[in-house]
Amino acid sequence: MPGGKKSNSPIDGIKRLISGRKPSRSGSSPTAASSTSSGGFLAAPQHEHAYTSPSSPTRRPDRPGLNAFSTPSNEPPPAYSLTAHSAKSPDVPAARMSFGGAQNIVAQTADDHYHFLTQIDTVFLIDDSGSMAGRSWPETAKALATITPICTSRDADGIDIYFLNAPDRDEHHNIKDAEQVSRIFDRVQPSGGTPTGRRLRNIIRPYLTKLETDGEDRTKPINIIVITDGVPTDDVEQEIITIAKKLDKLEAPSSQLGIQMLQVGREPDARKHLKQLDDDISAREDIRDIVDTVPFSGSQNEELTADGILKVVLGSVVRRLDRNSTEIHQRR
Incomplete structure (x- = not known):
């Protein structure tokens, strides 16, 4: 800022909340917005324009605490990143932008850490390949059965x-x-x-057609949560590139579509592949980052949990909302 003065504008106040320099008003840990999971997904993003420069890779340094596989999960959800006062509830802060469609998502309210579920369609893509037989199958079923009432209540x-x-x-x-x-x-x-790429294409391409036809204000944002234990048998990377380029072409908000890929099981090649999807594609191809991954961390007692999954998704939503804010600033 000119003269070295700190701006008191609402946008800069928002940025300070995102970076963890002010206490969270949600009751979460003051530093939660900049925390990371064992897969590395809850740090505040770098402020880059999603349409003119690639988003930074989403993996962050490992840290114990927040883990989609821990039982029970032992850290509260991250603080919501964009804070304003709801017109209907002036005393309740919410991660809200005054734009339609995906830019109008409220990630959390003071009373509901998972308020974003009211505004985003939740889709699960489950690996039912032969390698999922055994522990991974009932574990995944249990996590989804627990998540369902959480989602449907919103x-x-x-x-x-x-x-x-x-x-x-x-x-x-x-x-x-x-x-x-x-x-x-x-x-x-x-x-x-494990035809992950083909199934993502079958799910997402009709959605992109609707988005192109109806526009973002009439197309509900979507989160696709992929639970898998193995390396895809097709080219999932190319599908992700195609999807991201289409979203860039449509100038869709960063929060319009996200893919979270969670590994179950202990296949080391699967862990390596997920890391590559998360770290490499966005920067190499100069496209937006639409993928977050949570590789298995190796503990014998880890179990996939509903709470852990939702915290990973929330972290992804919060980061994409932050990118929306950056995009809006640059358009003005």
Whole structure:
């Protein structure tokens, strides 16, 4: 700022909250907004324009505490990053921007750490390849059964579940209770390969068509949570590049679409592959960063948990909201 004075504008106040220089008003840890998970996803992002320069890689240095696989998860969710006062509830701060569509997402409120679930469609893509048989399958089913009521209490549409190999069915959509999740996992038996790229394409390309036709104000943002234990048997990297370039072409907000890839199991090649998807693509291809990954960290007692998954997703949403703020500043 000129003269070295600290700006008191609302935007700079927002940035100070993001960087953890002011206490969180959500009741979370004051430094939570800049914390990291064992997979490295809760640090404040670098401020770059999503459409003119690549987003920075999302992996952060490992730190014990926040972990999608811990039981129970032992750290509160990160503080919401963009703070304003809701017009309807003037005393409740919310991570909100005064723009339509994906730019109008409220990540958290003082009373609800997972308020973003009311405004973002939640989709799960589950690896049902043969290697998922055994511990990983019931562990994943349990986590999703626990997540479902958390989501449906905030979004009456429920959640959608896709599998890499099992055919898509009507009953896999708008799932609203844990029993429905259990029935689906009882019916689907792990077998086959790991065509992650093809399934992402099948899910996302129709969504991008709708986004292009209807615009961001009429297209609900989406989070796709991929739970997998192996290396894809197809070219998932190229699909991610294609999707990111399309979003850039449409000038969609950074919060319009996100992919979180969580590893279950102990396959070292899968861990290496996920790290490459997270660290390398955005910078190398000069595209937005739409992928966060959480590799398995190696503990024998780790278990995938609903709370851990939601904290990873929340961290991703908070970072993308921060990028929205940066984009808006640069447009003015």
